Structures are given as C-alpha cells and as structure tokens.
Amino acid sequence: MSRNKRAVAEAVARGDREPEPLELYRQMLLIRRFEEAVQRLFQRGEVHGTTHLYSGQEAGAVGVCSVLREGDRVAGTYRGHGHALALGVDPQALMDELLGRATGVCAGRAGSMNIVDLAHGLIGCFGIVGGSIAAATGAALALERQGLDNVAVAFFGEGTANQAYFAECLNFAQVLRLPVVFVCENNRYMEFTPIEDVTAGSIRARAEVLGLLATTVDGMDVRAVRAAAATAVEHARSGAGPAFVETLTYRFVGHSRSDPGHYRKPGELDEMLERDPLKIARAWLLDSGEASEEELDAAEAWAAARIDEVTERALAAPFPAPDAGAREYKESFAA
Numbered sequence: 001m002s003r004n005k006r007a008v009a010e011a012v013a014r015g016d017r018e019p020e021p022l023e024l025y026r027q028m029l030l031i032r033r034f035e036e037a038v039q040r041l042f043q044r045g046e047v048h049g050t051t052h053l054y055s056g057q058e059a060g061a062v063g064v065c066s067v068l069r070e071g072d073r074v075a076g077t078y079r080g081h082g083h084a085l086a087l088g089v090d091p092q093a094l095m096d097e098l099l100g101r102a103t104g105v106c107a108g109r110a111g112s113m114n115i116v117d118l119a120h121g122l123i124g125c126f127g128i129v130g131g132s133i134a135a136a137t138g139a140a141l142a143l144e145r146q147g148l149d150n151v152a153v154a155f156f157g158e159g160t161a162n163q164a165y166f167a168e169c170l171n172f173a174q175v176l177r178l179p180v181v182f183v184c185e186n187n188r189y190m191e192f193t194p195i196e197d198v199t200a201g202s203i204r205a206r207a208e209v210l211g212l213l214a215t216t217v218d219g220m221d222v223r224a225v226r227a228a229a230a231t232a233v234e235h236a237r238s239g240a241g242p243a244f245v246e247t248l249t250y251r252f253v254g255h256s257r258s259d260p261g262h263y264r265k266p267g268e269l270d271e272m273l274e275r276d277p278l279k280i281a282r283a284w285l286l287d288s289g290e291a292s293e294e295e296l297d298a299a300e301a302w303a304a305a306r307i308d309e310v311t312e313r314a315l316a317a318p319f320p321a322p323d324a325g326a327r328e329y330k331e332s333f334a335a
C-alpha cells in the first residue's frame with residue numbers, strides 16, 4: 001500500500017477524516033517533479049510516441065485518490081501519470097514504462113498513454129477520449145454485482161463531456177444506482193480549443209439533470225478537492241448512486257508535443273501559475289501550522305532526489321526482447 005493510501009486508511013480507522021496533510025503535498029510534489037523529468041526526457045527522444053503532462057492539475061488526482069480505499073478502481077486518461085502516482089503506482093516502474101523498458105509497470109508495452117496497474121486499482125489509462133468513463137462505469141457494475149463495498153472513479157477532461165460516452169454512461173449509472181464517481185478535470189481547453197467555443201451550457205448541469213449528486217470545486221486547492229471527493233465517494237459507496245465532481249484546473253504545459261500554446265488568453269498562464277496547487281498547499285500547511293518551513297523544504301528535496309534516482313535507473317534499465325510477450329499473447333488465444 002502506498003504511503004498516501006496507508007495514511008488515509010489509518011486516519012479513517014481512527015475516525016479521523018484528515019490524513020497527514022503533508023503527505024498530500026509530498027504526493028503533488030512527486031507528480032510535478034516526475035512530469036518535469038518526463039518533459040526533459042521526451043525532448044531528448046527517450047519517451048517514444050507522445051506524452052501528455054499533468055503539471056498544474058496535481059490537486060485533482062491527489063485530492064480524489066486520498067479518499068479511496070483498498071479495492072476501489074480508477075480509470076485515468078492519456079494524461080494519466082498523475083492518476084497513477086496518486087494511486088501509489090511505483091514511480092520507478094512508471095518511469096521505466098514511459099521509457100519502454102522491460103521493468104516498466106506494463107513491461108514496457110504500454111508507454112505513456114495506456115498504463116494499467118491492477119495491484120493499485122488502476123484499471124487503465126485511456127487514449128480514447130471517454131474510454132475512462134465507460135471503463136469505470138463497467139467496473140462499478142461489476143463491483144455492485146459482486147456485492148463489494150467499493151467504488152469506481154473515472155477521470156476525464158471537460159472536452160469529454162461532449163462525447164457520447166458521457167451521456168450514455170451517466171444515464172446508465174444513475175438508472176442502476178452504480179457506485180461510480182465521475183471526475184471532470186476542467187482545464188479549460190480540449191487540445192487547442194477553448195471549451196466555451198464548443199460547449200453549450202454547464203457540464204455539471206448535465207449531471208444534475210440526471211439526478212447525480214454534482215458539485216464544482218476549485219481544482220487548484222487539494223483541500224477543496226479532497227472534501228468534495230469525500231462527499232462524492234461516500235454517496236456512491238453508500239449505494240445512493242453515482243456522483244459527479246468538476247474540478248476547475250489548468251495545465252501549465254502544452255496539450256502534448258508541439259504545442260506553443262497560442263490559444264491561451266494573454267496573461268492567463270501567469271495568472272494561473274500564481275494559483276499553482278503546490279503554492280496553495282504550501283501556504284495552507286504553513287499558515288495552519290500543519291508543517292514547518294523545514295518540513296516543506298525536506299519534502300521538496302525528497303521529491304527532487306527521488307525523481308533524479310528514478311530517472312537515472314530508468315535510463316539504465318533493459319529494453320524488452322523484441323518478441324517479449326508475443327508467445328504469451330498467442331497462447332492466450334489458444335487456451
């Protein structure tokens with residue numbers, strides 16, 4: 001179990017809804033340093049295919065995953081490194097995967113966009129827009145049919161709300177009262193298109209009109225996301241049906257490769273960098289006395305050193321043999 005999940009499990013067992021606040025900051029730092037390293041490696045040609053970074057959106061994955069339990073399921077997107085790390089996926093295995101190494105979490109065959117790690121509840125990261133919504137809804141149906149006390153979570157972007165999966169799955173989940181939480185990470189742009197140019201009305205209202213418990217929250221503040229997620233997850237876990245959380249967030253880097261970001265409004269990026277979730281969390285921890293300057297600095301040094309170590313090891317890790325997995329794949333059809 002990851003440090004984050006263990007801290008939460010212990011806190012919940014004590015009846016204390018607030019796990020180590022510093023742990024939330026450490027998780028966000030780890031994701032940011034991880035993504036910065038991936039960006040450098042991508043520019044050097046070490047990450048094959050493409051990659052979509054989560055920098056700026058860390059409070060979403062960390063806040064939501066901090067209220068999950070062992071056995072809960074999560075479906076992420078192609079922007080899924082943050083979802084995986086927040087669930088406790090080993091950063092080494094994740095970095096090895098992005099570099100196509102045999103020691104990767106999917107043996108170097110998934111790359112950046114399609115990570116799966118069932119041991120940590122990650123049922124997949126999906127390159128198909130809306131795939132996460134369908135997968136989590138199906139997982140919730142399976143959980144409910146097995147009588148398990150678990151929920152499934154779907155992360156997806158706001159552009160995905162214009163995909164048919166969104167309408168079909170929210171309706172299906174509400175009709176069957178499935179234990180699923182739909183987390184719409186609204187970072188304002190679907191690729192290079194401002195969401196308001198292609199979307200009528202409010203996305204949250206689309207969930208509300210179907211009867212889902214629905215809320216919109218500041219996605220740059222991990223406390224706010226965590227509180228909203230706790231309510232949504234509790235609702236779904238209690239058997240009351242699906243819930244919807246919209247996090248208002250921002251990505252600090254391009255959509256993927258070759259994105260100079262010309263679509264951003266003047267001054268917008270600087271304004272949002274002022275609302276960096278790491279800055280907000282740091283100020284909160286200091287002001288509330290939850291952590292000292294020394295503890296915060298130590299957390300930063302820890303995250304930077306951890307990612308340096310992970311990067312170095314990943315670069316030295318072996319590539320899979322060209323036919324690795326092929327025999328098992330063929331045998332799986334013969335069986």
Ligand SMILES: Cc1ncc(C[n+]2csc(CCOP(=O)(O)OP(=O)(O)O)c2C)c(N)n1
Nearest residue numbers: 079127128129157158159160187189190191
């Ligand atoms: C079914 C499908 N249609 C189109 C694409 C191409 N595509 C990749 S990302 C993307 C934008 C999605 O935007 P959003 O849902 O807001 O997520 P974000 O990238 O902002 O996290 C599109 C259209 C795709 N991958 N899958």
